[in-house]
Amino acid sequence: MSNTEAAKQLVLDPPQIVETPALQAAVIRFTIPREEIRSVMGPGMQELIATVTAQGITPTGRIFSHHFKMDPAVFDFEIGISVPTPVTPASRVQPGQLAARKVIRTVYHGSYEHLGAAWGQFEAWIAANGLSIAPDLWESYLTGPDMNPDPATWTTELNRPLAG
Secondary structure, three states, rough: OOOHHHHHEEEEEOOOOEEEOOOEEEEEEEEHHHHHHHHHHHHHHHHHHHHHOOOOOOOOOOOOOEEEOOOEEEEEEEEEEEEEOOOOOOEEEEEEEEEEEEEEEEEEEOHHHHHHHHHHHHHHHHHOOOOOOOOOOOEEEOOOOOOOOHHHHOOOEEEEEHHH
16 A cells, blocks of 8 residues: 555544643653664553553553654654653653643544554644644554554544644
């Protein structure tokens, strides 16, 4: 299937502007070449869950990745999970947070393989609607392979903070 065909088959919910609450989180920060993203996400997620669990903390949400800016060559981001109490720093895991923000949000339904195309379609919608956005973004993995091996059932929340 070509990228054009994949883009036509993307399923995105209608975008909405929402106010997000501040979320306390356990995070691991990465600054890596773009092509390394797949090799760090899985182990990073496992490390987050293991560290939080070892500290007796039950997460209050799903894992997210927060990209501080979009650069085609280097990803500067953190993966995190919301927690009800601060995590004690351990190895790469540090306390962090997602700030309260006004965002434009949609939910993508499908495989992680097409997340880039989903972001592209979402960004095109944002531009077509004249919205001014901040340089960062985050995605939350609402349902994924840990819940069902069928990628058609996976959902990822896409968030672009509004500028100002």
